[in-house]
Amino acid sequence: MKKRLSLFLVLLLISIAIIPANIQAETVGLLTGKTIKTASNRDGSIGTTTVVTDGKADTYFDLKAQVSNSAVTDYLIYEFATPVDINAFKVQIINFKNENLAFEFFDKDGKILYQLWSQKIVGDELIYYFPSKLLNVKKAVLTNPNTSTDLKVAEWNLYNSSFSLSAEPDSNQIKLNWGQADGAQSYSVERSLTPGGPYSGIASNVTDLFFEDVNVESGTQYYYITYALDKSGVKIASNEASAELPEPTPTVTPEPTPIVTPEPTNTPEPTVTPEPTIEPTTTPSPPASPTPTPEPATGNRAILVVTMNTGLEKEFELSMTEVNAFISWYENKQDGTGTASYAINKHNNNKGPFSSRKDYVIFDKILTFEVSEYSVTE
Template sequence: MKKLFLAPLVLFFLLLFAFNSNVFAYTDGLLQNQSIYYGKDISSSEGSTGKWTDNDEATSLPLTVSSMAWYTFQGTTTIDSLKIKSNSSLLVTFYNENNEVISTYTHNSSTTSVENLPAQVANVHTVAFKNTASTGMTIYELDVFNNNIVPNIPSAPTQLTALANASSVDLTWQTGPASSTYSVKRSTSPEGPYDTIKSGIKLLSYSDLTVTPGKKYYYVVSGVNVTGESINSNEANVFVYYPGLLRGKTIHLGTSLGDTSAADVIKWTDGIDATSSPLAAYLNGWYEFNDSVTVKGLELKTNGSLDITFYDSSKNQIGSYKYSFKNGDLGKLITLDAPIENVKYILFNNKTIGMTVYEFDVLNTLDFDQNPSEPNPEPEPQPEPSGDRAILTITMITGLEKEYDLSIEEIDAFLDWYDAKENGTGSAKFGFDKHSNNKGPFSKRTDYVIFDKILTFEVSEYTAE
């Protein structure tokens, strides 16, 4: 009788063990028993399911090609690990509350154990799992976790690039694994020493608004987390263009001086590295000044050599310069051996092959504290800061950060505008006077911010000495 009683009991436990072997077997998952949406992107749901988060590997559901599954948290959370069972790899993407990508991770289908992410991902509002394969796939179970894993020291960020704008430098880089934030460092000499100009950056980009036209800068970026700081990234250097005699002017294109048969170009004189236009071998770029000028230097960025010719008002050649491009050349300032006076026309071309021109300008002064349209004027004294002041740091929804050194009165004006607009009244934009940063031939420069483009802002008060 005892043997007959034990047999069913053993069978019961064997069945129980077999049943439990399907359990995903991980506690405190952030997605456990939650409904997961699926569709082509996180803004277009085609349905939802609980089979992927029921802690049971025996249940599954297919995910079609290029489709994704996602879950949106009520607020934000930090994720440091995940566990997935699928028959194909998944691209895991983490979004913030503005649906901007803050990190990605590729899950290999051969891994079914817990995977620690290279770094904690903070401020996650939505986590998505995308089928990047060329065929449909099956997901059995997925979950993400916040286990407060102590990360390794970050690896160095990579592929740092620097592009000049009219009065700033835009930096972008690729993530350094295990980095929580990034620090941007700058020098005016190659290979440093570097000064840290911004830390605590959470995105993979930064705009340096504290540059001086006519200078070359060298940048590196490091990754930072609670464990420490990485070594520096590759160095990126950039020349910030001074607003010369051609800034904002339209350059004509033609087969000879005076010919306008081809389309005009404005991208060559905007002071922005990221804009460019081709120059065909059989065409010339040329410009006529309203009055004759003296040329002392050149600013340019190209991917080929240029022949530059200067003419007087009678179209007689009065000077020339041959720029020989070398691999690795970036934007640069060129000082002529001697000033060329009475220049009415300037023409440039490449007679051998087509090329791309990013920036082209001429200067009649090499003193970058002076106005280039007037030879050696007396500088106007700028008022010294007086009284209490503050640094206003505005973070835009694109991740761009803008910094302004303002008086308390200007800070109050900004706060009054922001509060009014938040309550539905007032202008959609607010202007900041550039004050002593008013470089170039301008009577006044104003930098505007748009209300609905502002993500956050910070006011740091100090007392001017």
């Protein structure tokens, strides 16, 4: 007896050891197994059904076309005991031919949170995401807005799943990230150049929770959707995410720095150094040639002071005839005629053994001159 019991325990342990440890549960929705109210308006109630939440595709509820009749069940309604968050849905319709459906979601105060009225909703077995998560939903409504077509609803479910997709540019690629989908064995990735598709597959049998799309071009917006595949072959669709690889920043070639040629420096005019007064060396005069005594000046005379542009002042004692001759030369030269210089006789300042001494002044070196006239009598 003990040997049989031991053999039984060994076989039991072996059978447990070969069962895969990573088998995940099927995707469970917020409405799975729930009782759904049927009604002719969003606030009424005619009856109940569980065929749309039993997980079976061969049972369905006949959601009638919308008519003004309180006995016609064209609404499915479920109220949660406490508010929930919702980000995905599934509506499987057996006779689906691209008809319109309508969703409505309300909070605990009856305020509408989200409404998708008379829009084409995919009626296959996949799970689809809303554009954004709906928070604190208390009441969910599904209705048939068509006026002539009854819809055979096999499954209706809502989800709060972590399986959400994001896309962002990363260097020369676009990186996709998503959350773990309940029951997922692998994932596939599809891409489109327009929002909402049509999509083309770019990866399959992905077991990671990310994918890097390297076949992208800068300046193009790409739209992605990811599918999770569970062990029974059911696909769950993520939300759509988009990203654009920015255009590369052009390399700016710096402008060459201009070489500045310095302006030539004006050579300053040389400072006119006044001629030194040469003290004559006393040389005895020969007895036969005595030095003549100059005649005293008589008549109208003047002191002429010429100021040069260097600031040097030259002073001359002259007759008015000589002064007028200087003035006449200056004015003529100013009008463009005459010589560039003028010789002024130094007369009594002629010291030394010189027969005469003259001071030559240059026209364009003269800054100003002053004449102080006086009279001399014998």
